[in-house]
Amino acid sequence: MVQSAVSQALLSAEFLRSKLPGNRNGKVRETLLLVLPRADSLLEVLAHTHFTRAGLRVRMHVDVPGVGEVDCLINECLIVELDGGTHLEGKQVKKDQYRNNAGMRGGLLTLHYYYVDVVHHPERMVAEVLTVLLNREVGRYAPARYAPGWVPPS
Template sequence: MHIRTLRAEGTSENDLRRAVRVGEVERIRQGWYGLPGDTSDEVRALRVGGRLTCVSLLRMHGVWLMPDTRLHVAVSVARSRLCSPADRASGLGSSTDRPSVVTHWQPRLLNPLEPTEMFDDAAACLAICLPRDHAIVAFDSLLNSKLLSPERLRAALAGLPDSHEWMLNLVDAGCGSGLETLARLNLRRRHIRVRSQVHIPPVGWIDLLIGDRLVLELDSRAHHTDSAAYERDRSRDLALIERGYLVIRVTYRSVMQDWPAIERAILTVVRRKEHRWQPVHRAAGFATAP
C-alpha cells in the first residue's frame, strides 16, 4: 500500500516506523509497504520499481492467455535504477530474477497510488509485447468475458504510439477459449470459413463450425480428468452425427503442439467438399442452417 493511502486512512509516521521495526509491515520500496513475506506479482513489480502490467496483470483477472511466466512491469525510470523483484538490494537482471522480468517503458505511470497499471493500458500493451495470434487470444477472452467492451479496446489500441486498431478485424468475442481463437486464426489463414460458438438444436453450442457441417470441438487441459464431461461430450458427438454433422474432437495438447496434424485432417475433409451440405443430405432432411 502506498504511504499516501496509509496516511489518508489514519496511519501516522510513528505507527508505520514501529510496525516496520517489529516486523508487522515490510518496506517494499520507497513509499510502498506490505505484509511480510508477500510474494504476489504486484509486490514483485513494485520492488522492481514499477507497476504490474500486460500479461501479468491480465492473468490476475482470469484472461485466457498463452503460457508466459515472465513478470511484466510498467516502468518510468532508467533501467539502472530498477531492482530485482526478489531483492531490492540487487539490481534488475541479477541471478535471483526467476522468472525473467519484461519492462514496458511509460513516460509517466498513470496509477501512482495503485500497484498495477491502468487495466485498459495493460490490455493494449499485449499488442506490442506478444506475437499477433497470442494477443488476439487475449483480446477474444477480454471481450468474451466482458472485462472490456469493443469500444474500450479500440480506444486502448488507438492510443498506442503505432495504432493497432487493425487487430480488431481479427477479434471474435464469441470465442469461448484461447484454443478456439488459435484454431480460428489458423483456419482463416487457409481461407476456410469458420464460425465460433454456433447453436445447433437440440444439441446446444458447439465450439467451431467449418462450412455447413464440420464440427470442431476443443477439449481443455482439465477435460480428460472429468469423466462426466467426457461421457457428456461423446453423447453430444453421437447426436451431431445423427443429424448429419461430421465431428472432429481434439485436445489442448494437440492444438498447442500438433496443430499441423489437425489441419491436415480438416483440409482433407474440405477438399472433398464434405464440410458442405450435399444433395444427399438435403434429401435426407439434414441440410439445416444454424
C-alpha cells in the first residue's frame, strides 16, 4: 500500500518517516527504505527487495549511456532487466539484444529475469546474480589475453 501511494505521489516516504519517531518504530522505518520513488511494476518492487535484502547495492531506472534506461543496476557493474510478456515478441527480443550488446561494449554484463523467476524462484535469481558478481570479482570476465591457454591471433 505504501509503495502504491508513493508511486502515485499521494505521499512520500519522507513524510511517513517523519511520522514514525522513536525506537519502537525502527522496523517500520527500515521497511520504508525498500520503497521505490518510482516503480513501473510489482516485479521491480519484489526484485529490488530481494536484491537489497541480499546486501547488494541496487539502483533502479538508471540511464546507462548507449543502452538507455535499465531496470536495475547492481553494484554499478551488472544490469538486471525484468522482462514481461512483451519481451518475448520478435521486435522486442532484437531491441533487448542490441541493448545487451551496448552494455557489454560499456563493460556491463546483463541478466534478464521474468515473472516466474522474481515471484516463484527469487532465491535462485539472487544466487545467480551473486555468482555473476563473484565471477567478475575474480576476473573470469577479464580480457582474453589473461585467460588460461589464450593464444594471440596471428
